[in-house]
Amino acid sequence: MMASSYSAKDEDGHITVSGPGGGTLRNKKPENTAFKQQRLPAWQPILTAGTVLPAFFIIGLIFIPIGIGLYVTSNNIKEFEIDYTGDDTSSPCYNCAKNFSWNNTKSCTCTIPFQLDQPYESNVFMYYGLSNFYQNHRRYVKSRDDSQLNGNIDSLKVGASSPMASRKKKKPSKECEPYASIDNKPIAPCGAIANSMFNDTLKLFYNDPNGTSVPIPLTSTGIAWWTDKHVKFRNPVGTNSNLTAVFQGTVKPVNWHRPVYELDTDPENNGFINEDFIVWMRTAALPTFRKLYRIIQKKNNMAPTLPRGNYTLVVDYNYPVRSFEGRKRMILSTISWMGGKNPFLGIAYITVGSVCFFLGVVLLVIHHKYGNRNNSANISN
């Protein structure tokens, strides 16, 4: 950057230089305000032994009990996990996994027996877990059309071939490519996320000691965020309230067996507001994740929701993960005020708290032994 040093009014210098102090000249004295003189009242904290050391002890004393509390709570939570990928030849699902083909119209079923050692009190939550599944990949995450999912009817329209028409009529967002349309018909719901929706069906049976197999009722609603269910996802409202009619002219995603308007029989849980769909559409942050599948409601106060004993998990095996070395799991878990089992948080709190406390002690010793806080007397110039 260059600047010209010469300013033309310079030659006038003396005219601007002050005169006889007469009242004609403006007094240029800067205002005597605390702001301009940088004398604003200010709090000037300083790290002294008196403030820092107690801080360490206080952090320690707060963190350790919290950590213990968390750890105990977490330990009281019961969790059961079973892998049913079918990678292993001994696995009941091995055949289903091995013979999987996208063209299979009939689903393959496998049954996995398992045993719960402890009774599960209160509500039990049933999850499915996937591993090595990159729901957080950039191309995956963006591959959706929230406007379509929010019931915008324009996003379900046929993509026009002429540019004139395309300006008027929207079609599924470009972000959905290459899962936006098939044969010029928009996919509903479009995008890679929807296309890859988890579609195994999991059923639980309690094997009564007397030999009967009792199906356990699974609630499939109340598993999604409230805002997702009521704000973000809405079925398109067409001229008639029949979902089938509304989705007329759209095609189902390639991997799906059923169109979106047949996901459930309950009209409150069908179409875009199907909760299984909503749960899937809330992408996971990490490649190993679990998603809430069903809730096993507590029936009465006396009996545990899931008594200890033998159970059978029946899987309609539709979802292939072997191609990319993925794993599938089913998880049963009880819950506390702080959510599911999470030993890490408690341990972390205990560790950090102890480290703080220990640091406090070490610093205290150092301060007493070596601390050479000068007093004003020996400030040397």
Added chain:
Amino acid sequence: MTHLVCCVSAEEERRVRANDREYNEKFQYASNCIMTSKYNIITFLPVNLFEQFQEVANTYFLFLLILQLIPQISSLSWFTTIVPLALVLSITAVKDATDDYFRHKSDNQVNNRQSQVLIRGSLQNEKWMNVRVGDIIKLENNQFVAADLLLLSSTEPHGLCYIETAELDGETNMKVRQSVSVTSELGDPNNLASFDGEVVCEPPNNKLDRFSGTLYWREKKYSLTNQNMLLRGCVLRNTEACYGLVIFAGPDTKLMQNSGRTKFKRTSIDRLMNTLVLWIFGFLVCMGMILAVGNAGWEKEVGSLFQSYLAWDTPVNNFLFSAFLSFWSYVIILNTVVPISLYVSVEVIRLGHSYFINWDQQMFCSQCNTAAEARTTTLNEELGQVEYIFSDKTGTLTQNIMTFNKCSINGQSYGDLTDPLETQLDFSLFNPLADPDFCFYDDKLLESVKVGDSCTHEFFRLLSLCHTVMSEEKSEGELVYKAQSPDEGALVTAARNFGFVFRSRTPGTITTTEMGRTVTYSLLAILDFNNIRKRMSVIVRNPEGRIRLYCKGADTVLLERLHPCNQEVMSITSDHLNEYAADGLRTLALAYRDLSEDEWEAWSESHRFADKATDCREDRLAAAYEEVEQNMMLLGATAIEDKLQEGVPETIAVLSLANIKIWVLTGDKQETAVNIGYSCKMLTDDMTEVFIISGHTVQSVRQELRRARERMIELSRGSGGGVGKQLHGSPLPPPLPLSNLMDNISGEFALVINGHSLAHALEADMEAEFVSTACACKAVICCRVTPLQKAQVVELIKKRKKAVTLAIGDGANDISMIKSAHIGVGISGQEGIQAVLASDYSFSQFRFLQRLLLVHGRWSYLRMCRFLCYFFYKNFAFTMVHFWFGFFCGFSAQTVYDQYFITLFNIVYTSLPVLAMGIFDQDVPDHRSLEYPKLYEPGQLNLLFNKREFFICIAQGIYTSVVLFFVPYAVLSNATQSNGVPLADYQTFAVTTATALVIVVSVQIVLDTGFWTVFNHVFVWGSLGSYFIIMFALHSQTLFRIFPNQFHFVGSAQSTLLQPVVWLTIALATAICIVPVLAFRFLKLDLKPQLSDTVRYTQLVRQKRRKPPEGRLGARGGSRRSGYAFAHQEGFGELITSGKNMRLSSLALASFASRHSSSWIDTLRRKKHTHTPPSTSGEKTTRLSET
């Protein structure tokens, strides 16, 4: 004579014909219109944008913006870049526009000044910008010269005219210009209108003291020199009017040619910052590469198998291409490590600091109603790193006011101020002709005059006769003296007040009023002053017919020429002289000699003979003078105080305690400069040695420098200094590198070097020697240096020492040095304002320098360093999270945060707290930093922000990013909400990490801020608040309903932040980030406290045990050193006796005296009344009655 081939680009010579516009227009010379502005309304936008995109940073962000428009690459929305970029560009554009507006205004003001142009025989008023080359213009007294003129005629005799060139070269004394004799006769406008001479001269150049050309007129040639030129920027003085022919106009004038474009100064922090930004850029590329390689591997191993669920984008057909795209995607998302807001924030902070300088009341001079001004807003933090100060003397250290302070008459010293409460003598009762502004406190002297002590009378008679002062008497008794040097004026005024009033002179007589009685002496001869003689004498015949020689001069030369009978007085007087010299006063010894008529006749004959000699006239004259100035009787000595500016010695003491080396570079003579060195305590008598380098040849200078070094080594070895130990260690002292040896010199040395020696010392092969010698000295004084040399010295130190330099000066002769130093400071007030205009900072008193450096500079440096540390830390913590996330998202350049968060993080959520810290932070209060100048040292040593500190910040930032990513990762991957819904979804993770980040960096700024003003509180808590408010707004249903495709995060904020686990995670991350920092800081503070920490601590515990800075003030011992210094020039004696200048018309003098505040006469008249504002022009320009 008609060269139609005129070269606009490279003019070889200039032809100008007077009064012939048509002829001159052929050459297309520049008009007198000057334009310093850069833009006009139409060109502003394109030109300004073009300029801004020449900045690398801006282009870089533009490039990023283009990358973001490619869908396969775009990992962020375009607005994340364009919003900050637009902000930056518009802020800069507004600033540029304002600057240019003021330039337009000042251009217009100058261009529209009126001047009188001779057009077709009559004078017409024209605007300056309409004046053409070849026009004849009329100038009146006190007008600015509108262009470079050839002086044609003047109202003064001999075509003389007087100009003041302070604006041009900084010299305050008036200069005489004379027209060529043929044109000086032209006189009135009618004759001039028919003047058709043609000037052929050199093309425009910037040499102020040179001009060569030829005037062709009426078939004759007259050569022209600088003596005939009036340059733009000068002011006409003492001359009723004059006429000039415009030779160079507008941009061709020497003033404008000199004002050239200046280098844009950058601070060392700036340079460091640019380096670091380059490094960071390299780091960014590395990160991009690593992640791209990762992407290639992932796409090959995993992505290709995962294609059934996630197909590759259309143009991507293999993993390598995918990796290539992912590289650019990562460049986009990681670019926030060099946030665009960095540059804007730095500018804003500097602007704030500049305002604080402008607003500082303690740098406001109420006498001249001038506040300090930061003229550049880009250098503030460098003020905290200065190591060398180069100071001008006159007008900077001194006020250029001389006062008659003490005298010794016949062995009796007067003027010692025993009682400070003693009242000022009132001369008006005793002497109606006394100058009311004259101050003297010792009434013994007045008593001695009153009782008629003959020595005292003779003493003052000498002072009233032996000088070259001219006087004007406005009305009876109202005398105005015009002295050529201010010392002389002070002496004559002293004599006037003690009853020996110099009234008037003619070439042959001097009229005085001695104790109320008018006496006319006939002036027989003036034995003029020169630098070798160091004395001047007059020979006068009093009305009684007695011939007497009066002599005043340096004690060193005068005491040698006394009559032997003076022995006793001489020894007492020289004791007095030593005392005066030790006080830093300028001394002169006075003596007389009676001459008999015969002696006079004989000498006068030999003098006439010498005067007429054609060869070696100077030498012969000197010999003749020498002959008569013998066997004189000592009268006494005078001591004149060259008044220092207020607080100069204290300032110098404080600055040198702050380890700043001060060099004085002055155009003055060696004696004067040394004298000032003593009076401002740069030199002291208890210094080990003062070396004087005054050799005239390369050899002698080299030798003198070498001798000085040897002496230093020898002396410091003697005193057991560091060098001594080094040398004793080995039996044969190895030839240590010069610099090493010299760095360890202990002991106080000073170096005085003369201009002509300096010229040799600055030559390429000697500069290393010179620098090592000079830098080992506590004080360096360079005298008789030219403006160019001043700049060379500064450049030398810049180059050799890599130290931050500051140049301070007030005159135009300091401009070169002000421009070449890292920081230029202009003293406003006395000598015009050219220096101020070239400077980066200006104020009116030298003593404000300590506040500028030790308070403002120190704070600025501290704040800037803290700001930069925090800023880099913050952005690394912010950005590197993406890097870690890359390993878990298939290196797909997925961002961790919401895109709005990325856009707003730097410009909204975290900008204001750090700005507030950068603007308001203080570690110790201002009076403390003046009290403990050592607090300045970290700046000089560059301790607060350097590459090491930078890496620490970066490491801390990266550590924070690791914690911020992996703590939520570890906690959330298994956690669920209290209703069983897993927390590990992307949006919850994003909100948790972002919140933790904002909280951690806020806690960090809370730790970093040491001075919590109300602004800091508002900004810190406000930013935190704004984060939550904006996040809830962006995640609200309302916005989602309007733009469902833009706000994916609907509901995330409330859903996430209602979870206790999320808050526990944030608290955990914060603790892990902050606890080590806290422990580390505490340890550092506890075990190795910096001085500032200690001062701060003592401030806290309120142990206000003030300790004044232990200066080198006070100590003064008796020395054998001459205090002689006399700012006098040769040649005025001759001018007086020739009578040439005798019609310095009363009018001219009177108005001259009144116009210019810095002129000598004003200073004389104001003398002790420096506390009253200088008088202005207008009211006193009434003409004097002719005497």
